[in-house]
Amino acid sequence: MSTEKTTPHILIVDDCTLTCRLLTALLTAEGYGVTAAHDGTSGLAAARNHSPDLAIVDLHLPDLSGIEVAGLLQPEVPFLALTIDRSPEAIEACIDKGALGYLVKPLDADSFLRQVRVSLKRGREQRNLRRALRDNHTVNKALGVLMGFLQLPEQQAFEVLVARASACNVKAVMLAGDILAASETLSRATLENRPTADTRENAREARAFLHRFRPGRR
Template sequence: MELLLVEDDERVSRFVRRGLEAEGYSVTAAQDGVAGLSRARAESYDVLILDVMLPGLSGRDVCRQLRKAEVSTPILMLTALDHTDDKVECLRGGADDYLTKPFDFEELLARLEALARRGRGFSSEPPAVLEVGNVRIDRQSMRVLLDGEPVELTAKEYQLLDLLLSSPGRVFSRTRILNKVWGYDSDPLTNVVDVYIRRLRGKMRWDRDTGWIRTIRSYGYRLDPTI
């Protein structure tokens, strides 16, 4: 997914950019409203992330000018202001969503994914059946088939498999897996993700070196279908 991040705070910009790139996004950064407006008009992006308080041209003005120019790219506003009037002004000015600083990175990812689906006209409902290579998941019945044969998985093993299969080729950090499957943030003392990856490899008959789940050293895992 291609993103444009317009943020004048170098520390925030660096943090957001590194985090998004680690999740597989391509991020272009601009540090003022004029540069951001120019890039947003000249190039195509899936989502624009605009800080409200920008030098040269405010995020609100950038948003208004883009909408006036009929640029329909979804826009997420970032700001330290948390007043209802500010939110209403941003939304009425053409923004699609609004996130207040400081924000949880997982929430930022969720909002970006939702905006990207909306911008591309995707259904918000996930597909009922997920099929990758010789693996098939029926999400309504939570049945998993490998080469047409059922595989018995625990609830957490199933959720982990569903997460990895939903985005083949994408690297998932251990922190993101913990948050998505177990619902809590990273704990440096837990190896629960690694334990469940080993269990899943065993039940799906995926070899550590040649199988589907690749270990990304010191980071996380990526699903690479080999069949």
Template sequence: MSEKDTTAHPTVTVLVVDDEPQILRALRINLSVRGYQVVTAADGAAALRIAAEKQPDVVILDLGLPDLDGIEVLAGLRGWTSAPVIVLSARTDSADKVEALDAGADDYVTKPFGMDELLARLRAAVRRGATAADGATPVVVTDSFTVDLAAKKVTKNGAAVHLTPTEWGMLEMLVRHRGKLVGRKELLREVWGPAYATETHYLRIYLAQLRRKLEDDPAHPRHLLTEAGMGYRFQE
């Protein structure tokens, strides 16, 4: 392979989501030899789980999945990550493309596709993702505590604060959307999974725990805020 065919950044992780084994295999081979780290999923539930575990830099997502519609998976990803998503689909209708782009897709490639075209779009997505990441703030400092998103650590008064994986998942999502309202269903779906979208009492319990651990005055929180009837907001 020529140097220009590679990413020049071998640590870029690509999640490929498709229920066709031959496509998964072809993309795994073609991307791996070009220096990408490739993880795969054959259905929507696995895609959301693996995305949360592996934190991919780019996602290549088929819309025609056996369990969840690709748009649902895309909405789930967009609840917590800004990683570029390239939709791969046999759906050629312009309405499908518009729906995917409106749901947060960065690009849309129709099947059958040329590998060279897909690789070019992937390189462009990696560049966009890198530019966006450069502008991100991995360490968020408040008057009460500090959150290091990259290291997945929280400190208060100079001491590390122990959070459970669920507490961290909730805090991380709120911090990554700092200043913005995060809906209850969106938060439940991303931290606990789609099956828990109505279990709003979980949010109250875990937010109370986070406030006790992080806020100077848990009864009058300054940073972990509740928007009654709608969701939650992290305020620096």
């Protein structure tokens, strides 16, 4: 999806007509382009047609859950979660899915618009980072290692690499180098006819390191 637009475009996915009208009015008054959808299926279709810069997704939709919709929008479309649910479980689910923020109804207009501005900026930064990483040779080689070792599709391998780099507060390129080093360690251990105790231990540590990138691991 292309995101190079002069005016940011925002997608609202909420089955409450009143909420959609209210948020649309607030956003258009600020100069944003807005598309509203009232269920998850329509929201996904609107995302394909309008290439939004940000989605505001209600967690409780009549067909798909908001979390399902957000998962299908990611990583091309960053999102804000919208709900009346303040439970820690709901918040954690949104954070795990990559939500840029968590909006609880009823909304305060000033706070809402402030979060939209911050989220649009963070979304642009994330997309720029992803483009830069996609063009990096070391990262691409590391993705190949993760895809082979963990049997992951390329997009999921990229997501777990970026997520782990963020969680460990290290640069993704440096972490990619560690992945390649672990892969080389395993290759050396495989090629040795009679691996030493040190070689076997190094291989065990390399496998354990690569397994940390398995989706769902903390």
